[in-house]
Amino acid sequence: MKRKITFSGREWIALAASLALAILFVHVCGFFRIVDSYFTPGVGAAIFGLGLLAVGDWYLGKGARRDAVACLLMAASALTALSCAIFSSVGLGLLNIAACWLTGAMGLMRMAGKDRYTLERWLVVPNTIGQFFKSLFVNFDKPFRALGSSGGKNKGKLIGVLIGIAVALPLLAIVIALLSSADAVFGGIFENIAERLAELDAVRTVWDVFRAVTYMLMIFSALWYLAWPRPKAAGGEKAHGNTVSAPFVIVLILLDIVYAVFVVIQIAFLFGGRETARMQGGFAEYARTGFFQLVAVALINMAAVLVSSVFMRRDRGGKVAVAASVLLTALTAVILVSAVWRMSLYISEYGLSMLRLGTLVAMALIAIGLALAAVKLFKPSLKFFPVFFAVCLAAWIGFNYSNPARNIADYNVRAYLDGRVATVDVEYLRELGPEAVSSLRFLEENSPEHAGEARRAAEAVVERTKETRWYEWRLFFSLAK
Secondary structure: OOOOOOOOHHHHHHHHHHHHHHHHHHHHOOHHHHHHOOOOOOHHHHHHHHHHHHHHHHHHHHHOOOOHHHHHHHHHHHHHHHHOOOOOOHHHHHHHHHHHHHHHHHHHHHHHOOOOOOOOOOOHHHHHHHHHHHHHHHOOOHHHHHHHHOOHHHHHHHHHHHHHHHHHHHHHHHHHHHHHHHOHHHHHHHHHHHHHHHHOOHHHHHHHHHHHHHHHHHHHHHHHHHHOOOOOOOOOOOOOOOEOOHHHHHHHHHHHHHHHHHHHHHHHHHOOHHHHHHHOOOHHHHHHHHHHHHHHHHHHHHHHHHHHHHHEOOOHHHHHHHHHHHHHHHHHHHHHHHHHHHHHHHHHHHOOOHHHHHHHHHHHHHHHHHHHHHHHHHOOOOOHHHHHHHHHHHHHHHHHHOOHHHHHHHHHHHHHHOOOOOOOOHHHHHHOOHHHHHHHHHHHHHOHHHHHHHHHHHHHHHHHHHOOOHHHOOHHHHHOO
């Protein structure tokens, strides 16, 4: 038999807060609202994300584990949520919503002691995602059971409230009808209300109410999951390094041979510059046929070095594997440099874009990951995942707050005016949003051949910002003039 559920005032407040967040979510973050709008939710997404973090922190109470890791994860979630209310990039906005959700869930799980795997192990990410979706439904019935368990005086009060509502509604209808016929001004008020109700889409309204109640139950279920019960946190990373070194030696040496031949033979083409690019069919073809393959190779090599450093036995053969791993790291560094070179040629011809700038940041992170994996070869006690995760998270937040859209627009316009880039894509600048308006105005003033196009693009962006709904507002909307 299931035990009775009794809600204290804290639970009822949490349920009311869940309803408020659910209504905001329906109004701001509905799937169709995002699809129908040009901009992703801005200040609305920030309010929802920050509100969810605040309610979760409050409901966990004084017993929560607010250590440095939990506080940093919560701060990262808050910063990514806040960035939604500042910057306008649609792609970054969607990624920031996802980053806010993941870091917030990890932070709250850690505060609640529900992180089965600590941040020392990469399994913390899939485990957090799994627990998150579980938490949305596992306590779905708690409010209903609390109502059913409230007997005696509370049950009588509930029945009395329902009877009072049932009697009051028809009585109010009669009184309002009589007073409306007696006074035209009074009657006009309720006529306006009736007209507003008639304008409502009944089906859509019922659907929104159903969604709000459902989301309320899901949010409250997650809050209850966090708070009850409080398990002990799991232990740290298990010891590895028990696998014989022979398989690692074979794989690493074969990889070294292949990459050494590749680097020696292709060295002129890897760094051949513009002439090499033209020989390969132009900048676009040169970058497209080589860049992403080289990045994929770098990722494979980083994984090979990391797996060796974690699982390989430290015997005599292990020393050979370490030497092979160091050589592989050096060869991978050459491959990464070649990938950066290819991308730099591409950018020098066509300018920057969000994807191109993002890939440069990603390559920098791959290089850092490769370096950390190499360090772990000599220092097995190094916790690779928490360090690399912290670096990636800091890089992501830094990338957002560096205002990449504005930097891209400024670089493309100035590089074109200085003759470093052959063309400037005004349509792409317009798609960057309000952050690009100042660059479009600068292009309008300094490029007669693009003046009209740049002016129309800037005015289109400004007009678009005026047509947005309140929850789509960003700080840069007010700076776009």
